[in-house]
Amino acid sequence: MRSLVDETHYEVLELGREASGEEVERAYRMAQSTYAPESLATYSLLGEDDAAVLRERLELAYEVLSDPASRQRYDEVLDGHDDGGAAQERSLQLPSLESEPPAPEPLRLRAPAALPIEGFTDEEEPDAPYDGARLRRARLARGVEVDQIAEITKVNPSYLHFIEEERFDDLPASVYVRGFVTAYARCLGLDAALAASSYLERLRQHRSEAEETRSWGRG
Amino acid sequence: MGPVPDGARMIAIGGGKGGVGKTFLAANVAVCIARAGYEVVVVDGDLEGANLHTCLGIPPPPRSLADFVANREEDLVKLLVETREPNLRLIAATHANLASAQPGHFQRVRLVSRLRQLPVDLVLIDLGAGTHPAVMDYFLVSDDGVIVFSPEPTSIENAYAFLRAAFYRRMRLGMMTHSVRALITQAMDQHNERGIRTPADLLREIETLDPGEGVRFVSTVRSFRPRLLVNEVRTAEEIKLGFSVRSVCRSYFGLDAEYLGYVNHDPGVRRSVVARRPLVDVQPDCDASVYLQRVAHKLIQGLGAPGVGPELSG
Numbered sequence: 121m122r123s124l125v126d127e128t129h130y131e132v133l134e135l136g137r138e139a140s141g142e143e144v145e146r147a148y149r150m151a152q153s154t155y156a157p158e159s160l161a162t163y164s165l166l167g168e169d170d171a172a173v174l175r176e177r178l179e180l181a182y183e184v185l186s187d188p189a190s191r192q193r194y195d196e197v198l199d200g201h202d203d204g205g206a207a208q209e210r211s212l213q214l215p216s217l218e219s220e221p222p223a224p225e226p227l228r229l230r231a232p233a234a235l236p237i238e239g240f241t242d243e244e245e246p247d248a249p250y251d252g253a254r255l256r257r258a259r260l261a262r263g264v265e266v267d268q269i270a271e272i273t274k275v276n277p278s279y280l281h282f283i284e285e286e287r288f289d290d291l292p293a294s295v296y297v298r299g300f301v302t303a304y305a306r307c308l309g310l311d312a313a314l315a316a317s318s319y320l321e322r323l324r325q326h327r328s329e330a331e332e333t334r335s336w337g338r339g
Numbered sequence: 340m341g342p343v344p345d346g347a348r349m350i351a352i353g354g355g356k357g358g359v360g361k362t363f364l365a366a367n368v369a370v371c372i373a374r375a376g377y378e379v380v381v382v383d384g385d386l387e388g389a390n391l392h393t394c395l396g397i398p399p400p401p402r403s404l405a406d407f408v409a410n411r412e413e414d415l416v417k418l419l420v421e422t423r424e425p426n427l428r429l430i431a432a433t434h435a436n437l438a439s440a441q442p443g444h445f446q447r448v449r450l451v452s453r454l455r456q457l458p459v460d461l462v463l464i465d466l467g468a469g470t471h472p473a474v475m476d477y478f479l480v481s482d483d484g485v486i487v488f489s490p491e492p493t494s495i496e497n498a499y500a501f502l503r504a505a506f507y508r509r510m511r512l513g514m515m516t517h518s519v520r521a522l523i524t525q526a527m528d529q530h531n532e533r534g535i536r537t538p539a540d541l542l543r544e545i546e547t548l549d550p551g552e553g554v555r556f557v558s559t560v561r562s563f564r565p566r567l568l569v570n571e572v573r574t575a576e577e578i579k580l581g582f583s584v585r586s587v588c589r590s591y592f593g594l595d596a597e598y599l600g601y602v603n604h605d606p607g608v609r610r611s612v613v614a615r616r617p618l619v620d621v622q623p624d625c626d627a628s629v630y631l632q633r634v635a636h637k638l639i640q641g642l643g644a645p646g647v648g649p650e651l652s653g
């Protein structure tokens with residue numbers, strides 16, 4: 121259990137060596153919010169000084185890993201062929217210097233390669249139809265708020281809420297709803313065709329039932 | 340939390356703070372697991388605030404853990420109470436002796452070993468609030484320890500206090516030498532003279548004192564995997580809190596905690612408690628019920644197919 125200060129840049133960001141640039145970006149943003157001043161996650165456990173040290177460490181890790189050239193140089197150092205094998209030699213020598221019992225593998229050498237928030241995405245059957253609640257659960261599992269979708273898709277956030285809550289009577293004509301649901305699903309990386317067709321089917325059913333009730337009322 | 344080859348798997352639901360939803364979660368998750376076909380016993384571990392039976396819609400049972408604590412009944416099978424679910428039985432904690440509710444140390448050891456011997460697949464213990472030694476014991480002997488918290492500073496604070504208590508107790512149990520155990524006891528006092536503030540400080544001290552114990556300390560840390568459950572989330576941001584807490588567990592304790600899942604805040608929960616019915620019964624399709632199912636599903640991973648456990652008799 122080394123302190124974060126002794127860890128590799130990858131370990132600091134809880135990433136595997138093969139992490140993509142986008143994964144580095146997201147892990148960094150996640151960690152930034154974890155160790156931000158006033159963060160709920162560190163409340164009562166880490167003092168502001170401790171958190172500040174960790175934030176500095178994060179910045180350094182991000183600086184190196186977010187730039188492809190510096191990341192490559194760093195990878196070479198990690199792989200031990202940067203300076204004519206000096207690093208490799210060091211790593212070969214170190215264990216023999218100690219006569220203590222062999223140390224167990226360091227804790228959490230390799231963090232899961234997946235982005236943290238993706239741990240929850242695939243928990244529902246992929247081919248199952250989408251209703252408002254499932255769209256909401258998929259959004260939440262990806263760590264996305266309604267306003268963020270609204271900003272990206274330019275769809276009025278009230279409509280996005282109506283879609284999730286299935287307030288069909290407050291939604292516009294189905295051609296618009298199809299567009300909104302498609303944009304919503306794309307934004308989250310969901311199967312947009314499946315989302316739109318299954319949601320529109322629910323909308324159609326609701327509206328035809330409502331229509332039937334109305335005509336009964338008249339008749 | 341080493342798995343035991345024979346005997347029921349034990350899961351404890353704790354978290355320090357009162358009212359974060361431990362009992363509500365225990366009742367609903369137990370129902371979900373029972374419906375998946377496993378034989379489940381859910382135990383009310385809260386002798387000072389028994390109410391698990393209420394969440395399951397059962398009137399206060401005349402037999403309970405209190406009879407075991409008072410040495411009136413040794414056979415836990417006799418304390419089992421049927422629920423509405425065919426595969427789910429309850430051991431209640433009703434009518435505890437107000438003068439001395441908690442079992443003593445040896446009683447706890449006996450209780451835990453008997454719980455494991457119950458002829459079922461899974462024993463789920465709902466813990467009381469706080470960090471009483473009895474609560475910590477049940478948490479640490481379980482195969483899975485779930486820490487419940489909600490996205491509020493008070494709840495986070497108590498969850499970390501709970502985790503610190505669990506961590507140091509667990510580490511102390513894992514050490515061989517008296518001197519290192521004494522050192523850990525010292526470190527449990529946050530104002531200790533040696534200036535040990537964090538688990539990393541403690542490890543450094545242990546390594547200086549006895550490198551072999553240092554190695555043992557690290558492997559004990561690695562074998563401890565608390566599972567985090569965030570209750571009453573309202574936003575995506577609050578769901579992410581589980582990942583952040585996991586990350587802090589790693590950087591502060593060196594622990595590889597698992598983010599087990601989350602359950603959203605839903606006014607239906609309160610209605611279900613008032614109706615004394617599990618939420619997954621009253622509103623099986625609401626988001627909270629879907630999330631409870633997910634949590635149950637994750638907890639039974641690695642349990643094997645249901646229905647292979649021995650039949651309950653008596």
Ligand SMILES: Nc1ncnc2c1ncn2[C@@H]1O[C@H](COP(=O)(O)OP(=O)(O)OP(=O)(O)O)[C@@H](O)[C@H]1O
Pocket residue numbers: 356357358359360361362363364385388466467468570571572602603604605606608609612627
């Ligand atoms: N997800 C939720 N949404 C809405 N309300 C909730 C939720 N979870 C719990 N509650 C409310 O919180 C109340 C307290 O829950 P519960 O009794 O399960 O807490 P507890 O952690 O067991 O408390 P104690 O430590 O006192 O045993 C419930 O009766 C319910 O009204």
Ligand SMILES: [Mg+2]
Pocket residue numbers: 361362363385390465466467
């Ligand atoms: Mg309770």
